[in-house]
Amino acid sequence: MAVSEKTMRPSGILRWLGGGRRGLEGYLYVIHRISGLALLMFLMMHVFFTGVRLLGEEAWSGLMEMANNPVLHFLEYLVYVAFAFHAVNGLRLIIIELAFGIGPPDEPVYPYKGSIHKQRPLMLIAMVIVGILIFAGGFDLVAMGH
Amino acid sequence: MTDQTVTFRVRRHQPGQEDAWQEYPVAVHPGMTVLDGLQQIKEQQDSSLAWRHSCRMGICGSCGMVINGQPGLACNTQVLDISDRRISLEPLSNFPVARDLVPDLEPMFDKHRSIKPFLIAGQQDGDEPLRQSPRQLTDYLQFSYCIKCGACMAACPTLASDADFLGPMPLTAAHRYNRDSRDDGFDQRKQSLGDHHSISHCHYAAECSKVCPKGVDPAKAIQYLKRDLVLDLVGLRRRPGPVPQGSPGTPRDDIPKAPEFTVKKP
Amino acid sequence: MRETKYWALNLLAGLLILVLLAQHMAVMQLDGWLEKWLADWIPPLSWPGLVERGTNLIQMVSYVLLLGLGLFHGFYGLNKILAEFIQGDQKRRIIRLGCTVMGILLFVVGTTVTVGFYLVNG
Numbered sequence: 153m154a155v156s157e158k159t160m161r162p163s164g165i166l167r168w169l170g171g172g173r174r175g176l177e178g179y180l181y182v183i184h185r186i187s188g189l190a191l192l193m194f195l196m197m198h199v200f201f202t203g204v205r206l207l208g209e210e211a212w213s214g215l216m217e218m219a220n221n222p223v224l225h226f227l228e229y230l231v232y233v234a235f236a237f238h239a240v241n242g243l244r245l246i247i248i249e250l251a252f253g254i255g256p257p258d259e260p261v262y263p264y265k266g267s268i269h270k271q272r273p274l275m276l277i278a279m280v281i282v283g284i285l286i287f288a289g290g291f292d293l294v295a296m297g298h
Numbered sequence: 299m300t301d302q303t304v305t306f307r308v309r310r311h312q313p314g315q316e317d318a319w320q321e322y323p324v325a326v327h328p329g330m331t332v333l334d335g336l337q338q339i340k341e342q343q344d345s346s347l348a349w350r351h352s353c354r355m356g357i358c359g360s361c362g363m364v365i366n367g368q369p370g371l372a373c374n375t376q377v378l379d380i381s382d383r384r385i386s387l388e389p390l391s392n393f394p395v396a397r398d399l400v401p402d403l404e405p406m407f408d409k410h411r412s413i414k415p416f417l418i419a420g421q422q423d424g425d426e427p428l429r430q431s432p433r434q435l436t437d438y439l440q441f442s443y444c445i446k447c448g449a450c451m452a453a454c455p456t457l458a459s460d461a462d463f464l465g466p467m468p469l470t471a472a473h474r475y476n477r478d479s480r481d482d483g484f485d486q487r488k489q490s491l492g493d494h495h496s497i498s499h500c501h502y503a504a505e506c507s508k509v510c511p512k513g514v515d516p517a518k519a520i521q522y523l524k525r526d527l528v529l530d531l532v533g534l535r536r537r538p539g540p541v542p543q544g545s546p547g548t549p550r551d552d553i554p555k556a557p558e559f560t561v562k563k564p
Numbered sequence: 565m566r567e568t569k570y571w572a573l574n575l576l577a578g579l580l581i582l583v584l585l586a587q588h589m590a591v592m593q594l595d596g597w598l599e600k601w602l603a604d605w606i607p608p609l610s611w612p613g614l615v616e617r618g619t620n621l622i623q624m625v626s627y628v629l630l631l632g633l634g635l636f637h638g639f640y641g642l643n644k645i646l647a648e649f650i651q652g653d654q655k656r657r658i659i660r661l662g663c664t665v666m667g668i669l670l671f672v673v674g675t676t677v678t679v680g681f682y683l684v685n686g
């Protein structure tokens with residue numbers, strides 16, 4: 153790309169939040185990134201902690217004993233929540249990024265009803281599925297004690 | 299109908315100085331635009347206030363600014379539509395500021411230039427007229443209504459963190475030309491479109507489409523552009539052409555002949 | 565153009581992860597439900613549960629695949645986000661290299677554990 157001497161002046165990470173004026177999809181963009189980063193952090197720890205199983209049954213049982221406390225169970229649930237959101241929203245993004253569900257190019261007639269309106273049912277269905285998954289996991293944690 | 303007073307809170311910027319907010323009470327009547335309000339301030343209260351405008355009717359794209367936190371055009375935003383008490387005005391975010399509400403749009407136009415925003419002739423050059431079917435026209439027409447006001451660039455969350463991201467306007471322009479059946483420049487454009495700071499940073503926040511004052515829907519264009527790039531990658535992309543030639547047909551004999559040229563060709 | 569290739573692979577990896585991780589997450593997080601529905605259910609984090617999964621060839625291969633795809637998808641995303649905030653091609657190259665090295669390192673560690681466990685207990 154031809155780079156000019158002048159560059160854009162990025163307004164910074166707080167602008168991701170848009171002063172509370174973003175549309176729903178704008179916030180999903182931010183949550184998708186944050187949940188993705190959280191999952192990667194977890195994956196890195198996960199690889200090392202689950203590696204303990206190579207040391208045998210005793211070491212593994214000791215680790216599980218240590219991990220068996222409500223705070224870690226809750227943190228684990230948060231990982232599950234991040235996964236549920238990132239997975240379903242990611243599927244929605246893959247569909248949209250390959251230009252499905254956003255409608256064909258069309259003559260803009262005021263008031264403009266563009267791709268945002270076209271894809272909104274898809275977005276709402278995705279969020280309902282996320283909600284159901286989060287509830288199922290929460291029920292598992294609280295009512296079933298797992 | 300009596301006027302009511304609305305406070306215009308303007309973010310003032312002077313080169314080399316800290317930005318400061320300044321408030322102006324403006325007598326507003328129904329139908330009055332933000333641009334009208336700014337004119338009134340300049341005429342009656344503060345002649346030093348700077349902003350850019352030209353056509354006053356949503357065509358030139360000069361008066362893009364952030365109005366109550368949302369990028370838009372001052373000329374097609376009515377004051378009483380958004381507030382009856384106070385409105386805040388800031389220069390377009392993500393751009394360098396020249397003065398007060400005047401953004402420096404040069405970085406945007408540099409990026410625009412980099413994607414070759416013009417028809418690149420290919421197989422169909424020659425004297426033949428470049429015919430296009432209505433279907434082929436619809437494929438890009440929506441994206442050609444862009445007035446380069448920069449509202450989408452100011453709204454884009456990716457541009458908020460990445461100054462080098464091409465941004466919605468140039469990407470939409472690239473798709474507009476890629477999909478034009480008269481164009482043959484996809485292979486040249488895909489070099490910069492496949493850059494690190496291009497489509498892969500867009501995850502359909504759709505803020506650009508939300509604020510576009512012309513209904514261009516840049517987010518839609520970018521997703522179609524992604525599809526084209528993926529199809530190209532797997533060798534399944536089809537050129538929007540070839541231009542339908544068809545038979546020239548026989549001219550109707552009931553159409554009167556065109557009058558002679560009044561000025562003879564040299 | 566190379567970037568488009570990585571990006572498309574990233575989407576593909578996302579889809580594959582969705583399938584593999586959905587199975588993993590269901591076993592790990594929805595075990596209360598599965599216990600209700602399945603007769604011969606072994607708790608997933610108990611040693612017998614671990615041995616049962618770890619010595620199953622298909623499960624072992626799916627874990628290695630999931631690890632590789634997950635690390636690629638994750639570090640690709642991390643690299644993309646970091647490259648937005650850090651200006652300058654040189655620094656961005658270092659970040660990219662760092663992400664690649666970290667990804668490969670974690671893949672080697674994870675694969676050693678998974679395959680090692682399969683061989684030792686199988």
